[in-house]
Amino acid sequence: MALKKFVVGCFEDEKVLFPAVAKVRKAGYKFHDIYTPFPVHGLDSAMGLRETSIHTAGFLYGLVGTTTAVTFMTWVFTKDWPVNIGGKPNFALPAWIPITFELTVLCAAVGMVLTFCYICQLAPFVKKHTFHARATDDLFVMVIECGEKTNEDELKALLTSVGAQEVNTQIAEEGWWIGRYDQEQSLYKEPNIA
Amino acid sequence: MSKQQFEISAGYKKWTNALLGVGILTLVLGFIFLATSKEELNQTRFWAVLLQNSVFFLLVVNASMFFICATTLAMGGWQMAFRRVPEAISSLVPVFGVLALVVFLGIIFGHQYGIYHWLDKEHVEHDPILKGKSAFLNPTFFLTWTIISLFMWSWVGAKMRKLSSQADEKMDKDQSKKFIWTNTVWASIFIVFFALTVGSTIPWLWLMSIDAHWFSTMYSWYTLISSFVAGMSLVAIYVIYLKNQDYLEYVTEEHLHDIGKFMFAFSVFWTYLWYSQFMLIWYANIPEETIYFKPRMQGVYRGIFFLNLITNFAVPFLLLMRRGSKRNYTTVTFLAVLIILGHWVDFYQMVMPGTVHEHYTLGWFEFGILALYAGLIMFFVGRGLAKKPLVAKYHPFIKESTIHHT
Numbered sequence: 001m002a003l004k005k006f007v008v009g010c011f012e013d014e015k016v017l018f019p020a021v022a023k024v025r026k027a028g029y030k031f032h033d034i035y036t037p038f039p040v041h042g043l044d045s046a047m048g049l050r051e052t053s054i055h056t057a058g059f060l061y062g063l064v065g066t067t068t069a070v071t072f073m074t075w076v077f078t079k080d081w082p083v084n085i086g087g088k089p090n091f092a093l094p095a096w097i098p099i100t101f102e103l104t105v106l107c108a109a110v111g112m113v114l115t116f117c118y119i120c121q122l123a124p125f126v127k128k129h130t131f132h133a134r135a136t137d138d139l140f141v142m143v144i145e146c147g148e149k150t151n152e153d154e155l156k157a158l159l160t161s162v163g164a165q166e167v168n169t170q171i172a173e174e175g176w177w178i179g180r181y182d183q184e185q186s187l188y189k190e191p192n193i194a
Numbered sequence: 195m196s197k198q199q200f201e202i203s204a205g206y207k208k209w210t211n212a213l214l215g216v217g218i219l220t221l222v223l224g225f226i227f228l229a230t231s232k233e234e235l236n237q238t239r240f241w242a243v244l245l246q247n248s249v250f251f252l253l254v255v256n257a258s259m260f261f262i263c264a265t266t267l268a269m270g271g272w273q274m275a276f277r278r279v280p281e282a283i284s285s286l287v288p289v290f291g292v293l294a295l296v297v298f299l300g301i302i303f304g305h306q307y308g309i310y311h312w313l314d315k316e317h318v319e320h321d322p323i324l325k326g327k328s329a330f331l332n333p334t335f336f337l338t339w340t341i342i343s344l345f346m347w348s349w350v351g352a353k354m355r356k357l358s359s360q361a362d363e364k365m366d367k368d369q370s371k372k373f374i375w376t377n378t379v380w381a382s383i384f385i386v387f388f389a390l391t392v393g394s395t396i397p398w399l400w401l402m403s404i405d406a407h408w409f410s411t412m413y414s415w416y417t418l419i420s421s422f423v424a425g426m427s428l429v430a431i432y433v434i435y436l437k438n439q440d441y442l443e444y445v446t447e448e449h450l451h452d453i454g455k456f457m458f459a460f461s462v463f464w465t466y467l468w469y470s471q472f473m474l475i476w477y478a479n480i481p482e483e484t485i486y487f488k489p490r491m492q493g494v495y496r497g498i499f500f501l502n503l504i505t506n507f508a509v510p511f512l513l514l515m516r517r518g519s520k521r522n523y524t525t526v527t528f529l530a531v532l533i534i535l536g537h538w539v540d541f542y543q544m545v546m547p548g549t550v551h552e553h554y555t556l557g558w559f560e561f562g563i564l565a566l567y568a569g570l571i572m573f574f575v576g577r578g579l580a581k582k583p584l585v586a587k588y589h590p591f592i593k594e595s596t597i598h599h600t
Binding site for chain 2: 041042051055059086087088094095097
């Protein structure tokens with residue numbers, strides 16, 4: 001929850017975007033994000049993002065589901081309330097496989113969704129700053145975070161030279177930030193950064 | 195620039211000849227010591243092993259054509275970079291078809307009641323269940339439907355391969371459209387016929403009729419997926435081999451990743467069918483159904499039965515789950531070999547308990563015949579690959595494959 005300064009460059013075409021990403025990255029700037037109207041294959045590796053570890057988390061959640069299902073049913077059917085069902089043994093593993101499978105999938109799926117929302121800082125009433133109204137429509141919006149040493153004018157000039165149609169600076173809240181869209185029109189105050 | 199035209203290397207030839215040599219020697223020795231032996235058990239073992247191998251490998255190579263036709267119907271383009279590989283593998287269908295037919299003729303006209311006990315006419319007369327099934331389980335229908343199936347797979351498969359050759363020459367837009375349409379039509383003919391044969395009747399006739407009193411509605415799907423996942427593994431092995439020899443310039447990790455996904459997904463699907471077949475029978479616990487699992491789960495086949503579940507499910511599931519491992523040549527090769535051998539053993543436990551009963555041996559003859567079929571695959575696939583350029587350069591979808599990204 002801190003106000004940060006961002007330089008935003010808008011691109012019309014992904015063919016222009018890719019070389020631009022390479023050049024901006026080479027110049028050593030830090031991407032905040034790139035907002036695209038559709039999933040662009042290969043953009044993540046071009047930006048130098050590391051591979052997500054959400055699948056590892058998914059595997060662990062699945063494991064939790066499997067363990068929960070097996071231990072709970074074992075406890076219920078062998079210790080807590082053993083019932084003779086059709087002459088089957090109390091520890092009737094084949095009969096439990098469907099439930100174990102379902103609980104594994106459920107835990108993995110729900111766990112991954114929640115983790116994803118947490119990492120992306122998405123939750124009800126959490127507000128996100130929109131850098132450009134066309135960002136999810138037909139514009140590729142590259143957002144670069146400014147540090148203390150970033151020369152804003154130089155960065156803007158670089159973005160223009162690599163083909164950005166529109167370049168501007170925005171100061172926005174970042175991170176977990178609770179507010180309401182319908183009531184707050186003015187999202188931030190211009191702070192005295194300089 | 196990679197090489198365009200496959201040439202059989204000296205090392206490849208050496209391995210092919212070695213495997214074929216071992217295989218043919220085994221077959222001859224098997225014929226002398228087992229087939230013509232006085233003991234009925236030896237004869238049964240000879241024919242059962244031949245039946246297992248000829249059916250398994252025929253279905254495995256036929257799975258390549260299924261893969262081609264399914265992707266054609268789905269308008270898939272990603273597989274174009276390596277499509278000539280499953281094409282070359284599927285060119286084995288007529289060869290293995292004839293071999294399988296010879297085995298069936300040997301079993302039927304050699305009166306091998308140990309394999310198919312419904313062949314024994316006198317026995318069927320006194321057996322109400324087999325008598326009820328005799329309209330389906332009789333030599334005439336068996337052979338007629340087998341020959342029709344083998345012919346259709348070979349003929350439509352050959353047609354698809356011939357069509358593919360058109361893509362070696364330049365096509366204009368109208369020709370391309372017509373080309374795709376013709377491919378679609380022939381692929382749908384193959385798929386429909388494939389569903390009627392491998393998807394249902396053929397496994398009933400060839401394998402399920404070994405335990406003729408027993409039946410399972412899952413059986414054909416189970417056999418189909420078993421052979422399909424092994425077929426995809428065979429494709430993976432050849433793609434990696436060719437890539438290592440500097441062929442197939444358009445194939446990247448992305449393509450291998452998708453082949454790996456097929457191996458992963460269908461290993462899981464195989465387990466789903468395996469379990470569905472098992473669980474319903476286990477739960478209902480009706481003697482005429484559980485008889486199938488009695489020797490497998492509680493008899494001498496217990497080890498093989500559970501080994502099967504490890505090699506065909508647990509290991510591929512855990513090792514192929516990671517993204518990186520589907521892109522790694524070594525891991526995919528290792529798992530492909532494991533899956534093929536695993537499903538070979540799967541077919542082994544489908545055939546043996548009903549034929550040689552508790553006297554099973556996994557010995558020189560079984561592995562020798564495995565070597566024979568491996569040699570035959572290497573020999574004919576090598577020839578098939580060398581016949582055509584490895585990439586259909588002017589296929590309308592080739593661009594989609596070269597820029598493929600998962």
